[in-house]
Amino acid sequence: MKSQVLSNFVWTDLTVLAFIIFLTFFISVFVWTFRKNSKKFYQDVGNIPFDEGKPLQGGHSND
């Protein structure tokens, strides 16, 4: 089976290509998240769930 299909398939470099694409992608994301002066930004964004808007009419704030 293996030889049968591989003999008709010439792009076996695709596995290597997949590896390179993923590695580049992963490293870029990693570097991006640790860019300079981003700490405060991520802290703020992490707190978004706790701000649902100010309740009006003194009713339930839903939180």
Added chain:
Amino acid sequence: MSTAVEKGESNLETFSYNDKLTKMFVIATLIWGAIALFLGVWIAFQLASWQLNLDLPWFTFGRLRPLHTNAAIFAFIGNAIFAGVYYSTERLLKTRMASDLLGKIHFWGWQLIIVGAAITLPLGLSSAKEYAELEWPLDILVAVIWVTFGVNFFLTLKRRRERHIYVAIWFYIATILTVAVLYVVNNLAIPVSFMKSYSIFAGVQDALVQWWYGHNAVAFFLTTPFLGLMYYFIPKAINRPIYSYRLSIIHFWSLIFVYIWAGPHHLLYSALPEWVQTLGVAFSIALWAPSWGGMINGLLTLRGAWDRVRREPILKFLATAVTFYGMATFEGPLLSIKSVNSLAHFTDWIVGHVHSGTIGWNYMLTSGMIYYMVPKLWKTKLYSDRLANIQFWSATVGLLLYIMSMWTAGITQGLMWRAVDETGKLVYPNFVETVVKIVPMYWVRAFGGVLILFGFVVLIYNIYKTIKLAPKDQSEDVFRAAPLSSNPIDEHGGKHRKLEGIPLVFSVLALLAILVGTIIELVPSLVSNTFVVKDSRVKPYSPLEIIGRDIYVKEGCYTCHSQLVRPMVAEKLRYGKPSSATEYIYDRPFQWGSRRIGPDLHRVGGKYSHMWHYRHMLNPREVTTGSIMPNYPWLFRNKIKYSSLSKKMQVLAALGAPYKTEEIEYSVKNAKEQANKITRELERDGVDGKMVNKEIIALIAYLQRLGTDAGGKNEVTSAQ
């Protein structure tokens, strides 16, 4: 909603959340959840005791198992996703969903699809591709409703009052985009009639597309939306931000990028090309990292607050869900390693693995989320913490029984299948020996299922009481927040425009991430003509065999029987020559299956007499002592429907089967001739000649043809 600018507080807008829609989805989750779990318990008992198939067509395991999986995934978990997504999206974006009407269409459309599934699947109207069994009219409805949901979601993003998009929303965006791509591609088919179609993909290519879909249905329906929910509900429930926001970003991008490649691990040792299998394994193992990154992020958010986890049911459910997520995502990559897979594939180990994900992760997280949302939605307190704890323990113990019994059953059966003695013979040549051995485990599993279902019923009662005791005034609360335009960053027009485009840029990037894997893995196999070597011995099915195959599809035979002999010594001894890609080129849909509750059927053609099959379908225990297969008496009553035969052949011919015009024209005549021939043989064994027009004859025709072209007795040379 209405926009008002108040004096004094510089242009705050007032708005309210569409909680009515969320409430509707919560209630739908509870109803369908109970039904899906009940179906699971029912089919679990059917495996323990075949009599529960009741000799009724719409009650057999083969038809109810697809209903169970579809109900669990799309009805129970689907509605839970929508409830949680609507609840959290509105609050994270500080806006009401863009359109109440689209929300309503989404809700009622989705319920309509579920009712459609509940009617069509037991009737056997199935396209027989796992977790995608719905036939084409329902598929179109799914696509339309999904797009409705997506449109409403993206319009809401546009109207948001929170500039930054929280990580949960990213997971929702990835879900919406990817599910649309997966569902549409996998269900591409040409209709034959109102409720019957043939997949545009055949054989190996159909398998590849199906498991690219099947695996990513797990990834983008059962995982990414729930990770989004985890990133919202865990911080909310414990009232502190997620442990590391940075980690959540790395988690997101690496997870969606890697997941899409992993599908081929469902097809190891199959007729799929080796390089695709290897890629699938490599990326499956890589999945360990992002999955555990996410799990650790969730669990570390609870650090220093474990005393609260012990006391508060909501946190108990959420923490358990994340733990099971970690366990299931550890087990998944493990199972994808080829040597482990060779043992586990086609056994109950996989079934156990699936349920540690769906029950451990989805059921638990859904329960925690409902306990969190319901008191807030109905402005009240939970009726009983004690009942919530009872559910927790009942479900947890039930799940552990489930997983452990399936591990035991799976490994036991897998080892028995491959056991070969020193003389080179199978130790357990009769398949049924390996079945009888694990039936006790089926009882344990079914009992575990009962406990899980019981827990869910307790949840429903608890929520019912909570809602009943809620205050009468359920009017929507009003909130105030500044619109995006008031944010100082927007004073510079250029920047404003740029940032407004971010959700779009983001969506495109997310789509790219999933398309890279899809294209590299799928496209070469789909476009290449030489991908599968043509073998002149492999011929398309005869007219009667087409009808027989459609009966095989209708009865859901693939839920218990594979059609794929793997290249292993034990399989060759048990079944015959390993399957090759070329043998499937006329199979629409492919029927490789994923579980061998009964033996593989790819080399069954010619193995037994017509009479053996005849008696076996009437009462399997007459020829195989200890068999747990249902009886199929209706196949001996229902007449063969010849009416759509030529239409079917036209569609198959259009898709590439080399039928000649006269073959299509005389299809009914040819089919009847073949039926006569089979019946004449059966008559010699005492069968009434009147059976000639019954479905059983067509099914026998198909079964006797299986795997004979290039692997049966007539085999001359090996293609390998």
